[in-house]
Amino acid sequence: MINFRLLVGLILLLSGGLFINAGQAAETQEHATRTANVDARRIIDADREPGNWIAHGRTYDEQRFSPLDSINRETVPRMGFAWQQDMASTRGLEATPIVVDGVMYTTSTWSRVTALDARSGEVLWQFDPEVDRAWGKKLCCDVVNRGVAVWKGRVYFGTLDGYLIALDAATGDLVWRVDTLINRDAWYSITGAPRIVKGKVIIGNGGAEFQVRGYISAFDAESGDLDWRFYTVPGGPEGPFEHPELEAAAATWDKNSDWTGVGGTAWDSMAYDPDLDLLYIGTGNGSPWPQYVRSPEGGDNLYLASILALRPDTGRLVWHYQTVPGDAWDFTATQHIILADLEIEGELRKVLLQAPKNGFFYVIDRASGELISAENYVFANWASEIDIKTGRPVLTGLADFSDQERYVFPSAAGGHNWQPMAFSPDTGLVYIPARDAGWVHNIAGDKWFTYGVKNVAELSEGQDIPPLSGYLKAWDPVAQSLAWEIPMPNIWNGGVLATAGGLVFHGTATGHLLVIDDRSGEVLKDLFLGTGVIAPPMTYDVDGEQYVALMAGWGGPAFNTLGGDEALLQYNNAGRLIAFKLDGIEVPKPDRIAARGPFPEPPESDASAEVVEQGRQLYVMFCGGCHGMYGSTPMLPDLRRLSKQKHTLFNDIVLGGALEPLGMSSFAAELNEQQASAIQAYVISLAREAFASQGAATEPTP
Template sequence: MVQGAGWAGGPTPAPARSDWHAFGGDSTEQHYSPLDQINQGNVSQLGLAWTYDIDTFDSYTQPLEVDGVVYFAVGNSVIHALDARTGKLLWQYDPDVASQPEAKTRMRAGWGTRGIAYKDGMVFTATREGRLVAVDAKTGKLRWQVKTLDEAENGYITGPPWVAGDVVVTGFGGADYSPTRGYVTGYDLKTGKKRWRWYVVPGDPAKGFENKTMEMAAKTWSGEWWKYGGGGTVWHAMAYDPKLDYIYIGTGNGFPWNQKIRSPGGGDNLFLGSIVALNAKTGEYVWHYQANPGNTYDFTSTMDIELADITINGKLRHVLMQAPKNGFFYALDRETGQFISAGEIAKQNWAKSIDPVTGRPEMNPDSLYLDGKAFVMYPFPNGAHGVQAMSFSPKTGLSYVPVMDGGRVVVDPANVKDWHYRPGMFVNTGLGAPPANLTVPSASSRLVAWDVAANRIAWQVPEPGIFNGGTMATGGNLVFQGLNDGSFNAYSAQDGKKLWSYAMQNGMLAAPMSYSLGGKQYVTIITGFRSSYANTPNWDYRQQKRRVMTFALGATKQLPKAEVADAPIVDDAAFVIDPAKVKIGAGIFNTSCVICHGVGMAAGGAAPDLRKSSIPLDAAGFAAVLHDGALMSRGMPGFGNLTPEEIEGLRHYIRQRARESLAAK
C-alpha cells in the first residue's frame, strides 16, 4: 500500500501537479506524473502533436516543462526553450563548451548531458568541462556561472544539477580514467556563491582531514589510496527531501576499480558505492548506506534515487529507493538510513546474500578473482540498471526499471603490484586481459515492475537488445518507455500489457515526461540513441533523427518519411597496412576510442563508424580532428596527448578493420 497524502509536508507528489519541473518530475524524483487524462481506456487515441528537430551530436536528455515552456539541454549543454503547445523555439543558450581551455581534455570522456534543473525563474546546467551555469528562464540570458571542477583536474560533468531548497548541487565524473577524488558542491541559488563542499573519500592523512567524517572514513582504507585519488565521483543521482532538508547523493566506483591496487589491505573504502544523506544547507554528513563495501568492481550507486511513503509490513515508511548497477533493488528509511530491504532484479553472482538486518552483502569469494583466477561476473559494468531512469507509481506501489542481464570477465592484471595508470584520459580499470578461452553469453534486457513493499518482481516483459530508454509512470495507470528499436510504448502499469506504440524513426535512451496546458495532457520525449555496441536496428550517428516529440489525445501530425541509406565502408587500395602500426593503434582504440566508436569498430550511434569515414584516409585531416580538436563543437574531443606514432597507428588499425569487414561481406 502506498500513502498518497504524504507525511507532515513530505515530498509525496501532489495530485494537482501539472508541470514537470525537476529531473524526475518534482523533488521525489519518481518520474511519475499524476495526470490521468491519458489513461488505459483512451491511450490508443494518442497521436503526434508537434516535433522539434535538434541539430546536435547527442540527445539522451530529460526535458522539463514549467509554465508552458519545455526546457532541455543537448550536446555541449546547449539549452533550448520551446513553446510547450507548439514546439516553437523561444530561445537558445550556448555555453560555448568547446572554446573553454579545459574542454580539450575533459571532453575525452562523458556523453553529452543527461538533464538540467529549474527553480525560481532560472534554468541550471552543468557543462562537460566543469562549469555550473544559471540562465534566465524567460530570456535565456546568463545570470551567473561558476567553475566547479577547480579541484578535479580530469573530471567532467554529464549529469544534471539538483536543486535543494535555496542551494544548487552538482557533482562530476572521471574516476574511470585517472586519479580523482570525488566531491559534491552546493552553490547559492541566486548568486552562485559556493556554500559548501563535501568530499566522498578521504584525502592524504598527512594533510589533515576536512572533518570528522573523513577521519572516520580513512580508517576503512589501507595503503596509499590518496595517490590514486580514491574515486567515488557523484556523476549522476541525487534527490532532495524538503521536510528533512536532506540532499541524497549516490556515489561511484573507486579508482582504479581493482581494490587490490588502491587499498591493498582491503577495507570498506567509504564512501564508495554508497547513498549518503547530507544537510542541504551546510553539506554536513547525516547518514550513509554502502551497497558495495570495498567495491572492487564498477558497481556504482549513481543511478536515480527516488522517494516515496509506503506501508511495509503494516508500518508507514518514508522510503528512499534505488536500483544501482549491482543487480539489487534497495529500500532504505530516508530519515535514518536504516536498511529496509534488498531484492534481486537481475542476474548477479557477486553476492551470496544480503543480510536482512544490516543490509551488508555476503560476498561470493569467487567474484574477488583471487590469485589471478578469472571470473565471469554478473552484472556487467554497464549495470543491471544504468542511468536510464526508473519510475515509481504511488497508485500501484510498483517501480518500473529498465533492466539488463549481462556478464563480464574480471581478472587481475599480470602483476598487480606493478600496475600503474596510463595518463591521458584512457580507461584505467586495474583489471587484466580476459583469457581467450573464456566467453560470455550475449546480454539481454527486460522491463521489470518491482513491488517495493513485497520486495519482489510483480511482472516483467522482455525487450529488444541491451540498452533501452528510461520510464515514466502516470496517474492514468500507464508506463511509457522508448526502446532501442525505435518504438515508443505505453504499457499497463498493473500487468505490463502493451497498449500503444508509435514508430519514432530513432532509438531512445531518455525518459519521457508529461504536463498539462489548457486542460490538455501532453507526453514528451527526446529521441536519440548511443551505445558502445552495434544494434539491430543500428542508428547511424550521422543519420539519426534527433527530435523532441510531443503527443496528445486526438493529435494527427505525421512524421516525414525517413530516408536512411546504408553508408558503405570506404578504403584506399594504395594504403599499405603495417602490422606493427596496427598493434599500436589497436591498443589505443580498445582503451579509449571503443567507448564511442564501438566494439570491433562497429559503431552503435555514439559516434561515426570509422570504417565508413574518409577522414582517416587523410593523415593531416585525421590529425587535425584527433589531435587538434577540429570537431570539438560537434562533440569530438582533441587528444593532444597522442603521439604522431599513435595517431598513425590508429589510421592503420582503422584500415585493417575496414578491410576485414569488407572481406566478411
C-alpha cells in the first residue's frame, strides 16, 4: 500500500501538470472516500463519532459543544502545546478547522485553504484561489475567511471575490468553481463558511455597507449548478419580484426611495433542523445605515436584520422574525444561531437562540417563529425592552440621530458580533463573547454609514453608561439571566467552545487561551500564546488523544479597539494554527516586534476645516476599515506615520494604484483628485495631533 502522505507530497512537488497512474489514482480516491465521506446522516449522528469535527459548528444545530472529556476539570492543568503550523498571515484569522478521520481542513487570509495531518500539523496540500489583491477595498472587515465545508470527498469554500469552489479532499485539486455574484462590479464579498444541507451548498455574501443587494444561494454540491436563490430585500418598490416573499417585503419600504433593494446581506450565521427540515439564516443591515436616508417614510424594511426560516429544497420562506424593524444602527441579525431543546414553563420547546448585535438575547420557537423571550444581555439604550406580544422593540428615542448626534448602545460592532458563542446541554448555559461599547451616530450626511467623534460625556448626560469592556458571559436562556461573567481587557476577543469535560475555551485579544469551569466561571488554565485570537477553538480526537485547536491571528474590524495590552503590540501578529493536548509543552511565542519609534513630523497643510471634515467623512468610508478610523493600526500601515516623501506620492498610491501589488487598491473609480487631497488633509491633521502629543520627534529615513 502506497503511503498517502508521501504520494500527496510527490504530487505537490511535481505540481499539477503531471498525471498519476491508475493504481495511484485508485489509492487517492480510496483515501478521499475514507477521510472525507461526510453526508447528512453523518452530520446528524455526529455524537456517535465525537472525535471528529465534521461541520462548522460540529453539528447542524451549531451548539459548538463537544462530548469529548479527556481534557476536563481535573486534567486541564496538564494541558499544553502539541503542534503549530504557520498560516503565512499577519492579519485576522477567523476559521473553525474541520477534522474528518485524522485530516484537518482550514482557511486563512485571502481565502487560502490548507489540509493538514491532525496528529502533527504536517501540511498535506494547500490551495490558493489567487484572489486579486485589489478586491481588498471591497471589504468592510479585513481579508478573512471563516472556514470550509466537507461533503462526500470534497472541500467547499467561498472566496473574497465571490466564487464558490469545490476541491478534491484528497489532493486539493480544483473540481469546480462557480461565480456567486449577481454583479461583479458591485462591492460584494464572501467571508463566511458554507453549509451543506441535502446535497446543496448554501452560501451568502457580504457588502451591505457598500450598496449591494443581499441574497442567499444554494448550489448543487456535485455539479455546482445553482438550485435556488432567495433575495433578502426587494430589488425595487414595483418589482419585478423574483419570488412571492419580495412583494410583501416591498410594502415595508418607502416606494419613493432610491435605496430600495440595498442591504440585508447574509454573510455568516446558518443552522439547520433536519426534523423540521428548516434552514435558518440571519440577515444584515441596510445601506446606508440611517433609515431616514434609506427609507424616509419609515417602514420595517424587510428582510433587513431578520432571522429567516427557509425550506432547503426550494429556498421558500416558511417564517421570519425581524429583530430590528427599520434598522438604523447596523444592528445585524447575522450573528451565531444555535438550536436547542429547552424546558420552558414545564414544556419541552424546540427553540432557536441568538444574541445579535442589538444587545438582546432571543429565545424563539424554531417551528413557528414565535418569540418566547428576549432580554438585554449587555447595556442597550436604543430600546427599553422587546414587547413579547408584538415581538417588536420599544424604542427609547435616545438613538434617534435624524436631527442630532446620539451616543448609541450597543455600538455598530454589536453587543456580540460574528464570534461564535457555545451552548452546553450539561449546564443549560450559553457562553457569549460580549461587549459593552457605544457608537456616536451623526447627521454628517454620509450616504453609506455614519461614524462620529464628540464629547461622549455630553451625549451620555442623564444615562448610566457602563465603562468600555469586553466579557465572556454565561447566560441562562430559560431564566434570561446572567449566570457569571469574566471581564476582558479588550472588547474584540475570540469565539467559544464548550465540552463535556466541564470546560469552556476562549481566546483573547491579549494572546491568551483561557480554559474555564463551565459552571463557576473560574479560570482553570491560562495559556499565553503571544498572538491575539478572534477565532473560535474546536476539539477533536485522533488515536485516543484529545486535541484542542484554534487559529491565532488578530484582526477583522478590530482596528479601533486597541486598549494598549493587545498581544500584537508586543509580538508579531504571526498567524498560526495551534493545537494543544494533555502533557504538552509551553507554547512557542512569535518574535517580538521592533519598537515603532516616534511619530515623524508631517508636512504642512493649508486645507480649510471644511476640506478636513470632507476628508474625514471620505476616510471613514474608504480608508478607516483597514487603516483605523483614527489612523492607528498595528496590522496595516498607520497613515499618521507616512513620511514626507510618501505624502508627495499620496495620489499616485490612492488613485494611481502604485502599491496595488501589496494589496493597496486604486480608488480612482471612487474618488477624484480633490477628494483624495481632502483625505490627505485629514490624514495630515491626525498626524499633526499625534506628533504634537509626543513632543519633538526625529524624522525617519523615507
